Amino acid sequence: MEGNAKVIEALNEILTAEMTSINQYFVHAKMCENWGYQLLYEDTEERAMEEMKHAEKLIDRILYLEGIPIVTKLDKINVGKMVKDQFENDYALEKVAIQRLQKAIKLCIDLSDGGSRELLEHILLDEEDHANDLEAYLQQIKDMGVENFLTTQVHEKGKS
Numbered sequence: 001m002e003g004n005a006k007v008i009e010a011l012n013e014i015l016t017a018e019m020t021s022i023n024q025y026f027v028h029a030k031m032c033e034n035w036g037y038q039l040l041y042e043d044t045e046e047r048a049m050e051e052m053k054h055a056e057k058l059i060d061r062i063l064y065l066e067g068i069p070i071v072t073k074l075d076k077i078n079v080g081k082m083v084k085d086q087f088e089n090d091y092a093l094e095k096v097a098i099q100r101l102q103k104a105i106k107l108c109i110d111l112s113d114g115g116s117r118e119l120l121e122h123i124l125l126d127e128e129d130h131a132n133d134l135e136a137y138l139q140q141i142k143d144m145g146v147e148n149f150l151t152t153q154v155h156e157k158g159k160s
């Protein structure tokens, strides 16, 4: 079904945000794994996988609307040198994604594209969850200090 060009453009902008997140989170996850922060590695990798599922759904929707999914475009990837920087940089990406989603949802309502709107609302809820998790991590670091926080993220041997 041929979709509105403005909606397709908005879906592609959100796809760019997803592709950027996938790359940034995946690098952060692997850095955490390398440092031995197993729990952080698992959590960040899971977040990257969720962004990948969003990208897949957006690509499906753009194709359904007879548009061309743009997967080669990325926003700036900000790799954090330390865990706190990683959280801050990831949080900034989530905020950008949330803003883009809210704008695109409004556009879908204006142009009566209920299917795209529903997909975007589903993605928005996930991004709000991601932002909330990152806020919680940053708050924990503030409350207990980064050293104490990191001791909670080391996987204990023999404990699954």
Ligand SMILES: [Fe+2]
Pocket (backbone or CB within 6 Å): 018, 021, 050, 051, 054, 055, 097, 123, 126, 127
């Ligand atoms: Fe996402």
Ligand SMILES: [Fe+2]
Pocket (backbone or CB within 6 Å): 021, 051, 094, 097, 126, 127, 130, 131
């Ligand atoms: Fe996200």
